Every structure is written in structure tokens, then in C-alpha cells.
Amino acid sequence: MTTAQQTSADIGEAPAPRLPAPEPLAGPDIEEADLADGFLAGDEACLEAAHRRWGPLVYALARRSLGDAKEAEDVTQLVFFAAWRGRSGFAPGRGTLPGWLMGITRRKIADALSARTRRTELVAAAGARLLLVAPDEAVSPEGAIDRVVLADELARLPAPQRRVLNLAFYDDLTQTQIAELTGWPLGTVKSHARRGLHRLARRLGTDERVDCAA
Known part of the structure; x- marks a missing residue:
């Protein structure tokens, strides 16, 4: 089970559909403003388009920050899952959709680093006990x-x-x-x-x- 699926299971909600691995588009297939409007309206096709367009950027930032490909993949999934669930919080008048996604990405990276620190503390506590x-x-x-x-x-x-x-x-x-x-x-x-x-x-x-x- 992925981190995103575990999170959704913990809160008792059905998980968002697992998205394919992000691949850059050869060119934009939809105007950014129209994509943002559709995403905000709950159009799943726009979610997939956003994932294809900005997923590689989210992944690259997570990979560079975490230094781990699997963690970066999980963070990428979590970012778009969180964005989809919280899309009502996106306000086009206050910024762009990719800028909003980058904000979510930074928070999810911070969460991943905190979880890594927690795992380290668990082992350190075990060693100290012995x-x-x-x-x-x-x-x-x-x-x-x-x-x-x-x-x-x-x-x-x-x-x-x-x-x-x-x-x-x-x-x-x-x-x-x-x-x-x-x-x-x-x-x-x-x-x-x-x-x-x-x-x-x-x-x-x-x-x-x-x-x-x-």
C-alpha cells in the first residue's frame, strides 16, 4: 500500500485514483487558465493533465530535497492527492495553479523529512534503552x-x-x-x-x- 493510500485509509475516505508516473507533455494540450478552472470545478481530466504537466517538476523538487527516488514518487502522489482533495482552497486570483502545487510540494517534503527524523529517533531510543x-x-x-x-x-x-x-x-x-x-x-x-x-x-x-x- 502506498503512503497516499495509507493516508486515505487512516481518515476513512476512498483514495483518489492512483495516477500514472508523471511524463512531460510534448506541448501544452490545454491553456493553463482553462486547466485551472476545470481542476477547480472537479474535472478529473484536468487533474490528470495537471499531473502530466507539473508532476515532473514536483518529482524533481522532491527528489532533490529527499535524495530518494521512492520517497519522491510517494511525495508526488501525495501532492496531487492533497491538491485534489483540497482544490476548493485554490484561488486563481491569488496565484497560479503550478505555484499553488509547489506550495503543497514544499509542505509534503517537510512532512517526509519529519517522518524520516522520527524513524531515526525510534532507532536511537531503542539503542539508548539497551x-x-x-x-x-x-x-x-x-x-x-x-x-x-x-x-x-x-x-x-x-x-x-x-x-x-x-x-x-x-x-x-x-x-x-x-x-x-x-x-x-x-x-x-x-x-x-x-x-x-x-x-x-x-x-x-x-x-x-x-x-x-x-
Whole structure:
């Protein structure tokens, strides 16, 4: 499921039709003013024409800002989905349709960067939890980790890594306590923790390194 479809599902509305990958037109097939009027009136043909005409520009801006082709594709879809749903907010008297689309693009790029930062923070919080040496120093997992995201990703880990991280996150145990409970050497526990966190980092889409050596 794409990001745009997930967003529409979360709010309980039917998603806008998935648009094809943007391809520049050889030449304008409709005057910009007429396209804008049709778009504002809810003409889906004008939505598709706007996507063909300005989709490449939206994609290029997102690609340059995010440095990731897949994220840029998702942002492009989100921009036109948001524009279509919020088309009543477009006022031709205050600016052009492409200018309005660029404003939405900048906001969606900012949202994508914020989501990326959040994923990085999730992994950093997980690593910090494993480096704690005493239970009374622990930060509540509920306050540090998004359980919905984390539970799904933990389920994909190899069993030893999943067990170590589950004991750390949900049973609030330190690495030493995990070693005592499992009977594994402390070095083995640290190794499983490190590998598990690195896998989480990759799956959550962040390049941040997590140091679990302590």
C-alpha cells in the first residue's frame, strides 16, 4: 500500500485514483487558465493533465530535497492527492495553479523529512534503552518507542535478536539481566542486540548507526 493510500485509509475516505508516473507533455494540450478552472470545478481530466504537466517538476523538487527516488514518487502522489482533495482552497486570483502545487510540494517534503527524523529517533531510543545499566534509570518504552511500528518490525527479526529486543523494550531488562535470564553470555546478548538494532535501522529507513557495544 502506498503512503497516499495509507493516508486515505487512516481518515476513512476512498483514495483518489492512483495516477500514472508523471511524463512531460510534448506541448501544452490545454491553456493553463482553462486547466485551472476545470481542476477547480472537479474535472478529473484536468487533474490528470495537471499531473502530466507539473508532476515532473514536483518529482524533481522532491527528489532533490529527499535524495530518494521512492520517497519522491510517494511525495508526488501525495501532492496531487492533497491538491485534489483540497482544490476548493485554490484561488486563481491569488496565484497560479503550478505555484499553488509547489506550495503543497514544499509542505509534503517537510512532512517526509519529519517522518524520516522520527524513524531515526525510534532507532536511537531503542539503542539508548539497551545501553542503560540499571532499571531505575530506564525510560518507559511507551514514552520512547512507537509500539505499533516497533512491534511490526520486531516480528520480522531472527528469533534470538527478537527475544533480546523484546526483553529490553517490553520487559524493561538491561543487557546484563537478559544474559542472566537467557543463560547466554553477555557478549552474545550484546551481539544480538546490535544486529537487531541495525536491522531495525535499515527497515525503518534510516542510515543512523546504533552503538550497542557498551
